[in-house]
Every structure is written in C-alpha cells, then in structure tokens.
Amino acid sequence: MKLYLYDWDGTIYDGDSSLDFILYCIKKNKKLIWFFTKKITYFFKYLFKFIDITKFKEEIFSFLKTIDDVDKFVEEFWEQNKHKIKKFYLDKKHDKDIIISASPEFLLKPICTELGVKELIASDVNKKTGKFGRPNCRGEEKVKIFKKKYPKTVIMEMYSDSLHDKPLLELAQKSYFVKKNKIIDYKSYKPNIIKRFWDWGWSxxxxxxxxxxxxxxxxxxxxxxxxxxxxxxxxxxxxxxxxxxxxxxxxxxxxxxxxxxxxxxxxxxxxxxxxxxxxxxxxxxxxxxxxxxxxxxxxxxxxxxxxxxxxxxxxxxxxxxxxxxxxxxx
Known part of the structure; x- marks a missing residue:
C-alpha cells in the first residue's frame, strides 16, 4: 500500500488548532482564564522535565471537564476556523492521505471527515476528562503508531512544518517542509538563522x-x-x-x-x-x-x-x- 502523510498544525492548518480551540473556549467561558492561570506551574514542571509532554497536556486539556457538550464546541469551532486550512492541501488532497498529528483526535476528526481524509492518527485524548489513552502523538511516537497500523506500507510523500517530524520525514520516499503555502524539498531545506541559532542554543x-x-x-x-x-x-x-x-x-x-x-x-x-x-x-x-x-x-x-x-x-x-x-x- 502506498500512502501520503501530512502533519496537521502548521502544515495543513495555518496555526495550532489545539491552541486556537483553547482560545475559542476561553472566549465562550471567561472563567477559564483563571483555570489556565493556575496551570502555569505545570509549564515550568514540563520545562524543567519534572513531567513529560503527555502529563503537561493532560493538565491543560483537563479544562474539558468544564464543558458540557464538547462536540458542539468543536463543531462551532470549525465553522469559524475551517478557512485556516491551506489552499495547497485543498488543491492536492486525495483518497490516500493520512493525517498524523499531536492534536487531539476528537478535535480533528470532524474536519478530517469533511475533507475526506482516509485516516486520522492523532493524540488519544478523552474529550470528557482530558486524559490521554497513550503517549502524546509526536516525534518517534508518530512512527510507532504508524508502523503498528501500517507495517508494510510505503510512505510516498510526507509533509510537515516541524523538525519534530524528522523520524517520519526520513522514512518517506519524498519529504517536504511546508512554510505557509510554500512547499520546500526536505533535503534542501535550511532553517533561517534565528531557527538555527535557537536549535544550536538548545543543543x-x-x-x-x-x-x-x-x-x-x-x-x-x-x-x-x-x-x-x-x-x-x-x-x-x-x-x-x-x-x-x-x-x-x-x-x-x-x-x-x-x-x-x-x-x-x-x-x-x-x-x-x-x-x-x-x-x-x-x-x-x-x-x-x-x-x-x-x-x-x-x-x-x-x-x-x-x-x-x-x-x-x-x-x-x-x-x-x-x-x-x-x-x-x-
């Protein structure tokens, strides 16, 4: 089987859909401002590696407990934000596409269904509690999940906006970086000087x-x-x-x-x-x-x-x- 893989946030969607959804929920319920203010300590715990990214995101998505009808919020969110899906993907998409993302499955599933995506692989987040059913779908975890579902599949093309997807980008026959609507060959891609300096500093x-x-x-x-x-x-x-x-x-x-x-x-x-x-x-x-x-x-x-x-x-x-x-x- 030959498939085409796409990251979602920053690649197909112009922005971070999880962050945009949280901001949308805050607009609907201003009391969430205080909720997220109290979660700032978890950011520093994650920054200094007291907790991993999955635990950090569980704490953030625990705000879902305050929403009675999450599906309705998601539906309304996409009515307002589907315009942020990039034109290059709307022109290019076909029935062998797989979206693989760190964003929650409950958030992306409705829009992916509307787009006719073959399959969505995303973070397994309980929409009632914010708890994760498995580790956050990012980096090497994306490779593990994909290989488990498609052990003998050839990745024809892989599209992403982030080097976090390097493990998948290097598995594909052709890989591309997406910057806004511009598609760049992965092998020839060079981050700008600010990005290179940032990565150097973190290394x-x-x-x-x-x-x-x-x-x-x-x-x-x-x-x-x-x-x-x-x-x-x-x-x-x-x-x-x-x-x-x-x-x-x-x-x-x-x-x-x-x-x-x-x-x-x-x-x-x-x-x-x-x-x-x-x-x-x-x-x-x-x-x-x-x-x-x-x-x-x-x-x-x-x-x-x-x-x-x-x-x-x-x-x-x-x-x-x-x-x-x-x-x-x-």
Whole structure:
C-alpha cells in the first residue's frame, strides 16, 4: 500500500488548532482564564522535565471537564476556523492521505471527515476528562503508531512544518517542509538563522542541563542579591546591607536549586536546608572577606565589588551544592 502523510498544525492548518480551540473556549467561558492561570506551574514542571509532554497536556486539556457538550464546541469551532486550512492541501488532497498529528483526535476528526481524509492518527485524548489513552502523538511516537497500523506500507510523500517530524520525514520516499503555502524539498531545506541559532542554543543546553539551570537560577539569585544590596546600601553600612541581601537571596536559592537545578528527592528537607544554609554561610564569609579586601583595603567601588564577589560566590555555591548539599546517593 502506498500512502501520503501530512502533519496537521502548521502544515495543513495555518496555526495550532489545539491552541486556537483553547482560545475559542476561553472566549465562550471567561472563567477559564483563571483555570489556565493556575496551570502555569505545570509549564515550568514540563520545562524543567519534572513531567513529560503527555502529563503537561493532560493538565491543560483537563479544562474539558468544564464543558458540557464538547462536540458542539468543536463543531462551532470549525465553522469559524475551517478557512485556516491551506489552499495547497485543498488543491492536492486525495483518497490516500493520512493525517498524523499531536492534536487531539476528537478535535480533528470532524474536519478530517469533511475533507475526506482516509485516516486520522492523532493524540488519544478523552474529550470528557482530558486524559490521554497513550503517549502524546509526536516525534518517534508518530512512527510507532504508524508502523503498528501500517507495517508494510510505503510512505510516498510526507509533509510537515516541524523538525519534530524528522523520524517520519526520513522514512518517506519524498519529504517536504511546508512554510505557509510554500512547499520546500526536505533535503534542501535550511532553517533561517534565528531557527538555527535557537536549535544550536538548545543543543548546548541539553548537553548539561543541570549546569545551565544552575546558571539561570544563579543569575536570578545574583540579581535579587545585588538589587536588594543596592537598596539596603542606601540606608545602612555595607556589611549589614550584604547580610540582609544574603538572607533574601538564600531563601530564593534553596527553593529554586532544590526544585529546578538538582531536583532533589531528599525527604528530609530540614536537614537539607541546614546543609544548604551552612554552605551559603561559608560563601557569605568568603564574600565578606572579599568585600573587605576590595572596599576597605583597595578602596574599590562598593557596588562593583559586590558584583565581582557574586561571580566568585556563584562558582563556590555550585561546587558545594553539587558535592555536599544535593549529593545524589549511589
């Protein structure tokens, strides 16, 4: 059997149909704004890999519990949004097309039926609860599902707008990237410089996520410390200002390092916090000595002495946190 595969969002549909559907539902029910505001924490959990994409999307699609008639919402949504289906597909479509998408099946099925699509392969999302029946249909998962359904099928052509579909694009005899209504041969496709820089940045980040997360959190901690120090410096001596800024920064640092950097599973949080505080007291003493050296002995600028001192402390804090406070038991 010979088939033609298409991604949906960004490929056939001009945009992200899941996001557009959520926005449509918010317009119908303004109370959902508060619902999604409360889900922001799950975005950060997903960003820092505490949960996977399936769990994250389950939390988002749990809003479906608030809708009495999902099918009616979907029908009305497509009445307003079917114009976003790209002309190139309407001109090209035939009876051997398969749509394979990460968007929910309940959302895409009505429009795919209307288009005469041979089969839809999409994320299995319960329209009453938002729960997923299997992992999110994306990347390698698309290949697994497709091969299970069509083990001996030849993919004649594959169309997508995303490199997440690289596993499928490389299986097809001919593969194409779709940018708006422009179709580009996959083998000759080169992302623009912004996309290439973005991918380069993420590739570096993923090589050592812990270190980069620490630098991000450390940078925020440093910012909080420096700003608070600057404020306290206006009303008190630099030593007192430094201690007060340290107290504020260390509370922020413990929470963020535990959750986002070292992802500690230690149940004895009190003992862990004592060790963390002890390590920070050590680096505080180092910083005080450093400030005394620069400010009192060398007569260097007070503010810039603090900035330089924070860089030194940033390095020392990572070493102590990694080796002593959040040390993983083997």
């Amino acid at each position: 570096i980040y993923h090589k050592n996520e812990e270190l980069w997360n620490y630098l991000i959190v450390g940078g925020l901690t440093t910012l909080i410390s420096v700003i608070s120090y600057k404020l306290f410096l206006a009303v008190t001596h630099y030593v007192i200002a430094n201690i007060l800024s340290w107290i504020i920064a260390v509370i922020f640092a413990y929470i963020t390092n535990r959750l986002f950097v070292f992802k500690s599973k230690n149940q004895n949080k009190f003992n862990e916090f004592i060790k963390f505080t002890g390590s920070r007291v050590t680096t505080l003493l180092v910083e005080i000595a450093f400030l005394y050296l620069l400010i009192d002995l060398i007569n260097f600028d007070e503010f810039w002495s603090k900035v330089i001192g924070q860089i030194v402390v940033l390095i020392l804090n990572y070493v102590l946190s990694k080796l002593l406070v959040f040390k993983t038991k083997k």
